Amino acid sequence: xxxxxxxxxxxxxxxxxxxxxxxxxxxxxxxxxxxxxxxxxxxxxxxxxxxxxxxxxxxxxxxxxxxxxxxxxxxxxxxxxxxxxxxxxxxxxxxxxxxxxxxxxxxxxxxxxxxxxxxxxxxxxxxxxxxxxxxxxxxxxxxxxxxxxxxxxxxxxxxxxxxxxxxxxxxxxxxxxxxxxxxxxxxxxxxxxxxxxxxxxxxxxxxxxxxxxxxxxxxxxxxxxxxxxxxxxxxxxxxxxxxxxxxxxxxxxxxxxxxxxxxxxxxxxxxxxxxxxxxxxxxxxxxxxxxxxxxxxxxxxxxxxxxxxxxxxxxxxxxxxxxxxxxxxxxxxxxxxxxxxxxxxxxxxxxxxxxxxxxxxxxxxxxxxxxxxxxxxxxxxxxxxxxxxxxxxxxxxxxxxxxxxxxxxxxxxxxxxxxxxxxxxxxxxxxxxxxxxxxxxxxxxxxxxxxxxxxxxxxxxxxxxxxxxxxxxxxxxxxxxxxxxxxxxxxxxxxxxxxxxxxxxxxxxxxxxxxxxxxxxxxxxxxxxxxxxxxxxxxxxxxxxxxxxxxxxxxxxxxxxxxxxxxxxxxxxxxxxxxxxxxxxxxxxxxxxxxxxxxxxxxxxxxxxxxxxxxxxxxxxxxxxxxxxxxxxxxxxxxxxxxxxxxxxxxxxxxxxxxxxxxxxxxxxxxxxxxxxxxxxxxxxxxxxxxxxxxxxxxxxxxxxxxxxxxxxxxxxxxxxxxxxxxxxxxxxxxxxxxxxxxxxxxxxxxxxxxxxxxxxxxxxxxxxxxxxxxxxxxxxxxxxxxxxxxxxxxxxxxxxxxxxxxxxxxxxxxxxxxxxxxxxxxxxxxxxxxxxxxxxxx
Amino acid sequence: xxxxxxxxxxxxxxxxxxxxxxxxxxxxxxxxxxxxxxxxxxxxxxxxxxxxxxxxxxxxxxxxxxxxxxxxxxxxxxxxxxxxxxxxxxxx
Numbered sequence: 001x002x003x004x005x006x007x008x009x010x011x012x013x014x015x016x017x018x019x020x021x022x023x024x025x026x027x028x029x030x031x032x033x034x035x036x037x038x039x040x041x042x043x044x045x046x047x048x049x050x051x052x053x054x055x056x057x058x059x060x061x062x063x064x065x066x067x068x069x070x071x072x073x074x075x076x077x078x079x080x081x082x083x084x085x086x087x088x089x090x091x092x093x094x095x096x097x098x099x100x101x102x103x104x105x106x107x108x109x110x111x112x113x114x115x116x117x118x119x120x121x122x123x124x125x126x127x128x129x130x131x132x133x134x135x136x137x138x139x140x141x142x143x144x145x146x147x148x149x150x151x152x153x154x155x156x157x158x159x160x161x162x163x164x165x166x167x168x169x170x171x172x173x174x175x176x177x178x179x180x181x182x183x184x185x186x187x188x189x190x191x192x193x194x195x196x197x198x199x200x201x202x203x204x205x206x207x208x209x210x211x212x213x214x215x216x217x218x219x220x221x222x223x224x225x226x227x228x229x230x231x232x233x234x235x236x237x238x239x240x241x242x243x244x245x246x247x248x249x250x251x252x253x254x255x256x257x258x259x260x261x262x263x264x265x266x267x268x269x270x271x272x273x274x275x276x277x278x279x280x281x282x283x284x285x286x287x288x289x290x291x292x293x294x295x296x297x298x299x300x301x302x303x304x305x306x307x308x309x310x311x312x313x314x315x316x317x318x319x320x321x322x323x324x325x326x327x328x329x330x331x332x333x334x335x336x337x338x339x340x341x342x343x344x345x346x347x348x349x350x351x352x353x354x355x356x357x358x359x360x361x362x363x364x365x366x367x368x369x370x371x372x373x374x375x376x377x378x379x380x381x382x383x384x385x386x387x388x389x390x391x392x393x394x395x396x397x398x399x400x401x402x403x404x405x406x407x408x409x410x411x412x413x414x415x416x417x418x419x420x421x422x423x424x425x426x427x428x429x430x431x432x433x434x435x436x437x438x439x440x441x442x443x444x445x446x447x448x449x450x451x452x453x454x455x456x457x458x459x460x461x462x463x464x465x466x467x468x469x470x471x472x473x474x475x476x477x478x479x480x481x482x483x484x485x486x487x488x489x490x491x492x493x494x495x496x497x498x499x500x501x502x503x504x505x506x507x508x509x510x511x512x513x514x515x516x517x518x519x520x521x522x523x524x525x526x527x528x529x530x531x532x533x534x535x536x537x538x539x540x541x542x543x544x545x546x547x548x549x550x551x552x553x554x555x556x557x558x559x560x561x562x563x564x565x566x567x568x569x570x571x572x573x574x575x576x577x578x579x580x581x582x583x584x585x586x587x588x589x590x591x592x593x594x595x596x597x598x599x600x601x602x603x604x605x606x607x608x609x610x611x612x613x614x615x616x617x618x619x620x621x622x623x624x625x626x627x628x629x630x631x632x633x634x635x636x637x638x639x640x641x642x643x644x645x646x647x648x649x650x651x652x653x654x655x656x657x658x659x660x661x662x663x664x665x666x667x668x669x670x671x672x673x674x675x676x677x678x679x680x681x682x683x684x685x686x687x688x689x690x691x692x693x694x695x696x697x698x699x700x701x702x703x704x705x706x707x708x709x710x711x712x713x714x715x716x717x718x719x720x721x722x723x724x725x726x727x728x729x730x731x732x733x734x735x736x737x738x739x740x741x742x743x744x745x746x747x748x749x750x751x752x753x754x755x756x757x758x759x760x761x762x763x764x765x766x767x768x769x770x771x772x773x774x775x776x777x778x779x780x781x782x783x784x785x786x787x788x789x790x791x792x793x794x795x796x797x798x799x800x801x802x803x804x805x806x807x808x809x810x811x812x813x814x815x816x817x818x819x820x821x822x823x824x825x826x827x828x829x830x831x832x833x834x835x836x837x838x839x840x841x842x843x
Numbered sequence: 844x845x846x847x848x849x850x851x852x853x854x855x856x857x858x859x860x861x862x863x864x865x866x867x868x869x870x871x872x873x874x875x876x877x878x879x880x881x882x883x884x885x886x887x888x889x890x891x892x893x894x895x896x897x898x899x900x901x902x903x904x905x906x907x908x909x910x911x912x913x914x915x916x917x918x919x920x921x922x923x924x925x926x927x928x929x930x931x932x933x934x935x
Contacts, residue, residue, distance in 0.1 A: 780918075
């Protein structure tokens with residue numbers, strides 16, 4: 001029977017697969033996701049496994065696909081996720097896929113390198129165009145500048161504007177003649193211009209002349225693709241040596257030099273040539289980009305399904321690597337864990353796999369095993385979250401009682417005791433309900449935020465916590481720290497004006513029928529308590545007592561669950577020596593305590609006909625009674641008609657004495673009984689001798705090494721039992737007190753809520769006049785934000801944590817072992833999800 | 844036209860709905876003089892005589908009820924505004 005009561009029966013099975021059908025069978029099993037393979041070659045290096053070549057090919061394909069994905073993402077092309085799940089392709093299709101990816105990669109690489117070369121060319125031509133434009137300005141300027149020079153030298157007649165060579169004009173008059181000035185023109189990064197100029201000045205000792213002009217528009221650097229600002233420069237020099245020096249410095253500063261004709265006519269011709277070439281280049285560039293875009297778009301359509309296929313192939317070969325090769329029958333042997341109820345389904349899947357590949361059917365047979373199988377809980381979307389809470393502490397041992405079933409109700413309930421507020425419960429319920437209602441669209445959307453994923457994963461827990469909190473909010477009669485009066489309070493104030501005026505505080509007497517009706521408020525706390533000055537005194541007593549009651553119920557339930565564990569595993573000794581003394585100990589002390597609480601609640605009260613001994617004034621303190629009981633104090637007293645009694649019922653003294661004695665006997669019972677019986681049993685076995693084989697195994701043993709049997713050393717058993725006993729006895733007191741956190745947190749929540757109302761909202765409410773309306777508008781927003789952030793989120797998280805602790809420590813320590821390991825089936829779904837998450841993390 | 848992002852408009856819409864509901868109900872409760880709100884009233888210092896005190900209480904109840912309804916109306920306006928922004932943000 002598959003249920004959450006205890007984990008499922010898992011069998012170790014051996015699988016004989018023919019070589020041809022191995023791939024398809026594993027593919028079918030992967031789709032099914034019910035089989036956990038064991039690694040039969042644990043000491044084999046990853047590089048020595050049989051299918052390492054195929055895995056390597058898969059890695060290559062994955063790399064190519066990732067390269068394609070990067071290029072697609074760079075061009076911001078949307079990749080559609082059709083959501084379909086392609087099947088793992090056959091090995092022969094793998095070759096086709098490889099060839100396809102290779103072709104795509106090469107094409108893309110070629111297009112990219114072509115584009116880069118074209119861009120470089122484009123850059124050079126653009127720079128040349130700028131140079132031609134700017135040097136025009138230089139040469140014009142020089143024409144205007146030199147009249148000053150000529151006048152200075154006293155020759156005004158030499159100038160003729162543009163007809164005289166510029167270089168001639170630059171020379172001083174004496175030097176005019178056969179000496180010609182040379183010049184180089186080029187482009188350099190704007191940042192480097194200043195140091196370039198300085199270097200030129202120093203290296204050529206001031207004998208060169210630099211003019212530069214900035215290029216206004218940024219140019220695209222072909223390698224990095226980013227925009228840079230450059231400047232055009234032109235350097236004039238005289239002589240070959242300076243020319244060499246200037247060229248070297250230009251190369252050092254990585255300035256690109258261009259041949260620039262001197263004559264303006266030549267320059268104009270060159271500019272036109274450059275323009276036409278630029279236009280041609282532009283067309284070619286845009287065509288290249290279009291081609292690249294088309295290639296990427298067609299790849300983007302299939303990229304996702306290719307990626308899934310490659311991942312599946314890789315997963316299949318990883319699993320195949322774990323199998324043993326059976327050379328005799330040309331097959332593969334696999335060992336796997338399969339849940340027993342699913343054996344039929346697995347057989348069907350294997351049959352499908354062998355049919356697809358058309359070979360002999362696979363053989364599945366069960367093995368016996370000594371080591372414990374993995375723990376498998378079959379969960380659905382609702383129970384998975386609660387099972388996850390339990391598994392975080394420790395995975396259940398194989399076939400142990402599963403605490404998750406009970407957690408579904410006890411967790412939200414204990415949370416609600418600490419969180420009890422109708423208003424905050426409504427907020428939490430609405431949030432949980434929205435997440436559950438919009439489950440499908442929200443789960444498809446892949447959100448990166450870890451916090452959102454945690455909240456969404458626990459949506460059912462949040463919904464349940466919210467609804468339970470609404471219930472406890474009604475019981476505590478607390479809505480954002482105000483009470484609801486739905487049924488009419490049972491308390492009334494009958495005093496006249498003078499009494500009220502003369503007394504600061506009046507205590508309403510429940511004995512007077514005009515002050516207390518005699519019947520309590522039907523559901524929950526009477527709304528008048530909200531206005532009472534001694535509200536906390538009353539609530540403290542109430543909440544502490546119910547915390548202890550719930551705690552002891554929870555712990556007794558845990559102990560009783562251990563009985564089911566003992567019976568299932570046939571541990572009769574444990575039932576006798578652990579379960580019974582534990583139950584007796586807890587009952588005699590702590591269940592009796594809760595009984596006292598109930599007796600006090602029922603018997604003692606205020607009223608007109610109540611005898612003196614049962615009035616609230618005479619009610620004995622339960623704590624004192626308990627302490628006196630354990631210390632064996634107290635005495636039988638004479639009961640007069642007008643005196644209070646320390647006892648709640650007749651014979652209490654003797655009954656309590658007996659209970660303490662029984663509880664004290666339980667301690668050595670827990671400590672000594674089990675080691676004694678084990679000792680006797682081992683002695684008997686030693687006397688009978690080690691003869692007698694354990695019984696022939698009908699099923700073949702597993703090929704894996706077997707774990708050694710448990711140690712039956714007496715000292716170990718005694719120590720273990722001692723620890724267990726001390727833990728239980730001391731734990732019973734400390735855990736019972738630990739449940740008082742239910743009271744503490746609920747008090748803190750109520751007080752926090754009251755403070756928030758009093759310190760924030762009251763300011764808006766008690767503002768005089770109509771400005772209060774506008775003040776309320778803003779103050780309400782502040783109050784609402786603080787309510788959500790502090791009271792719902794922070795307190796909710798805090799109460800969640802405390803409830804979790806109560807479950808993990810106080811409840812589960814009574815019966816839970818938690819030493820198992822989880823059943824992790826070979827499932828494509830989980831592998832694909834894991835791969836997706838690593839991809840999103842890497843981004 | 845759009846001056847709020849999607850998150851701000853969503854938050855403001857939810858806050859406005861909550862404000863309308865809660866302030867509306869609180870206004871009604873103040874109007875019927877619910878004693879749960881006794882400590883939230885504004886009683887001026889000089890009202891020491893019982894008659895004056897009760898009078899101040901009743902006046903305060905009505906005033907605060909009016910204030911709550913003003914705030915409800917303001918949140919109604921905010922709801923329209925942020926709802927419009929939300930519609931602008933989320934229409935595809």
